Amino acid sequence: MKYLKLILLVLLFLGGIAVGYFVKNFPIIEFNRELKIYEVFNLLLTATIGVFIPFFIKRWIEDSRQVKNNLIEELKDTLKESERIKDKIKFCYSRNSISQGDKDEVNFLFEQSDIKFNCLDELLISTFDVETKTMRAELKDIYMAYWKCVTGGELMTSKFVIISEDFFRRHNESYSKFEIKIKQTINKVHRF
C-alpha cells in the first residue's frame, strides 16, 4: 500500500510535467495575457450560478409544492370526513325520523371526524407552525361550534325523533361556515 501511494505520487508528478510540456509546446487554448484575474472569477461565478442555482431553486420549489399539496389533500379529506355527518343529518331529515341508533352514529362520525381534524392540526403544526397559528385556532373554533350546534341541543334528547326545519337550517348554516373556512384555508395554503 505504501509503495502504491509512492508510485501514484511519482506518476502524478510525471503527469503534471507532461501536461505542462504539452500546454507550453502545443497550445490548444490561447490565453489572453491582458485578461484580468477578477474577470476569470466573474466568468466562473456566472457559470456556477447558471448551473447550480436553477438546480437548487427548482428542487426547493418542487419540495415546497409537494408539502402544500399534502396539506391541501389533508384539508380536503377533513372536509370529506365531516361531510359524512352532514349527509347523515340530511338523510334523517329527508326520511323524517331520527332514531337513537342514528344519534349514536352521528356521535361516532364526529369521533372519526375529530381524528381527521387532529391529523390536519398536526400536519399544519409540523409544516407551517407560525404561519398557521391564527388559522388553526379559527378552524378549531368553527369546528367546535359545528359539534356544539349538532350534539349540544335537542338532537340528543329522547323526545327529538324528527329533524325539525329549524334544526336542519341551523345545522346547514353551521356546516357551511366550517366548509367555507376549510376552503379559505386551502386558498391561503396555495399562497404560502
Next chain:
Amino acid sequence: MEIKDTLIIAKEFVDNPGARDREDGANSGQQFLEDLFVKRFDKAVLENYIIMVDLTGVLGYPSSFVSGSFGKLSIERGSAILLKHLQFKSNNNPLNVDKVINEIKNPTPPKK
C-alpha cells in the same frame, strides 16, 4: 399534587354517552355527574389529589353530555378547582380533551 384516582368513562359509565339532563334520556351528563363523578371529585378535593379522567374508548362525546357533566360542575364550583383536581387523557382523540377543558373554562349556561 399526585394522581391517586383514574376514572375510565367507557368502563365505569358507558361507551355511548347521551344528552344533558336525566329527563332528556339515558346515559345523560347529569346521571354521570350525580351518580358517579361528583363523589369521586369531592373526595379528590377533600384529600387534595388529582383524578385522571380517561376519555378513551367512547364512541363519541355529545356536547350536551359534556356540558351536563363537566360544564354543570364548573358552573357550580368554578373552573379553577376543576382544573386543579382533574386531568384528562384520550389516547385516540386528543380533541376530546380540548372539548372538555373548553367546556370547563366556558360552561354552557343551563337551559331555562
